[in-house]
Amino acid sequence: GAGVSQSPSNKVTEKGKDVELRCDPISGHTALYWYRQSLGQGLEFLIYFQGNSAPDKSGLPSDRFSAERTGGSVSTLTIQRTQQEDSAVYLCASSTLAGGSSYEQYFGPGTRLTVT
Amino acid sequence: GDSVTQMEGPVTLSEEAFLTINCTYTATGYPSLFWYVQYPGEGLQLLLKATKADDKGSNKGFEATYRKETTSFHLEKGSVQVSDSAVYFCALSTSGGTALIFGKGTTLSVSS
Numbered sequence: 033g034a035g036v037s038q039s040p041s042n043k044v045t046e047k048g049k050d051v052e053l054r055c056d057p058i059s060g061h062t063a064l065y066w067y068r069q070s071l072g073q074g075l076e077f078l079i080y081f082q083g084n085s086a087p088d089k090s091g092l093p094s095d096r097f098s099a100e101r102t103g104g105s106v107s108t109l110t111i112q113r114t115q116q117e118d119s120a121v122y123l124c125a126s127s128t129l130a131g132g133s134s135y136e137q138y139f140g141p142g143t144r145l146t147v148t
Numbered sequence: 149g150d151s152v153t154q155m156e157g158p159v160t161l162s163e164e165a166f167l168t169i170n171c172t173y174t175a176t177g178y179p180s181l182f183w184y185v186q187y188p189g190e191g192l193q194l195l196l197k198a199t200k201a202d203d204k205g206s207n208k209g210f211e212a213t214y215r216k217e218t219t220s221f222h223l224e225k226g227s228v229q230v231s232d233s234a235v236y237f238c239a240l241s242t243s244g245g246t247a248l249i250f251g252k253g254t255t256l257s258v259s260s
């Protein structure tokens with residue numbers, strides 16, 4: 033079946049612009065996660081959804097970052113007033129439920145964001 | 149806070165060589181431990197996992213044993229292949245937690 037998909041695959045934007053990154057999880061997966069992969073910081077957790085609610089937003093680096101999920105499916109990560117340090121690969125993952133090791137997280141291919 | 153430390157790369161080996169990638173962790177409680185692999189141009193894939201002390205995870209010839217006494221989860225393979233060239237990430241998930249906490253990744257390059 034289809035895996036996690038993300039769009040766009042690449043995004044180049046100018047500093048100060050807003051961007052939206054999209055994630056389509058595996059059908060039926062109720063938990064959805066956003067991570068960021070950058071050269072300096074490695075892989076960092078950003079936010080997690082269970083259904084449409086986000087119980088854990090602890091990894092969002094600033095109030096310029098926000099995310100929503102609608103219909104228990106597609107999620108959008110929005111970065112406002114982008115800065116050069118936002119340049120990274122943004123990864124989305126989904127799992128059947130959330131919690132510890134019980135539910136494997138399946139990762140999408142990522143969106144590479146470059147802020148010029 | 150919880151963290152994962154893995155050996156710096158890159159690791160360069162010849163085909164059929166023995167591989168070890170070291171991983172140690174700091175966590176409260178009893179975490180679950182994972183190895184993820186990222187092949188060139190592909191997304192992260194779960195390679196293996198272990199959920200309690202002394203468990204051994206294994207897949208595709210790779211193994212790792214959860215050692216609570218040394219807080220380690222080293223990845224090993226007896227004979228690497230060129231197709232094993234990838235970036236390997238050690239990760240943990242704390243009991244009751246949801247997010248994965250990753251190490252910085254180790255790049256493995258295998259030549260024929």
